[in-house]
Amino acid sequence: MRINLTNLGKRYNRDWVFRKLDYEFVTPKKYAITGPNGSGKSTLLQIISGGVIFNEGNIQYLGTNNKDIASEKIYRHVSLSAPYLELIEEMTLMEFFFFHQKMKGWLENITVQQIISELKLENAAHKQIRYFSSGMKQRVKLAQAIFSKVPVVLLDEPLTNLDEAGITLYHSLIENFCEERMVIVSSNDPKEYSFCHEVIDIKLYK
DSSP, X not given: OEEEEEEEEEEETTEEEEEEEEEEXXXXXXXXXXXXXXXXXXXXXXXXXXXXXXXXXXXXXXXXXXXXXXXXXXXXXXXXXXXXXXXXTTSBHHHHHHHHHHHTOBSTTOOHHHHHHHTTOGGGTTSBXXXXXXXXXXXXXXXXXXTBSOSEEEEESTTTTOOHHHHHHHHXXXXXXXXXXXXXXXXXXXXXXXXOSEEEEGGGGO
């Protein structure tokens, strides 16, 4: 999988968040997007995911054999974890993961039970998500993205609300389940992107 950004720019009203961004993302490399708060890290990640429209430039998505993927179909090829994304809190953890399995699917040979075990949430499998702590919810968001059957994993501030055990889990999930996939992390915390091969400083594109 390749994602090519050419002269990419995004503005809100008359204020440009970033401009003239050229970059190529290639599987299975890992990338970090860094910069101060409000600099456009999350915005760029959402643009790559297809969830936010850019104002100038172009994004090209290339799949197997360099075949073009239409931007309106990119959601089938990417997953996104972010603090601002909501979970279906009326569902139990089991119900939520089975629902996601029908919608997007999991990596090969991965079961819902295995995911819950990896998250160390066996005791909460039949509890409604609304009763989870913020750290437990973050584990669920990370699992939803990392275990999805997609070639590109997008992570926005992935360690939000995680304790030391959660941080260790995060790095274990990246190491064990993302080796052959592209990962792009939006973050200011080196703990979140220490495994990344390349770092993009978004403030250089003002």
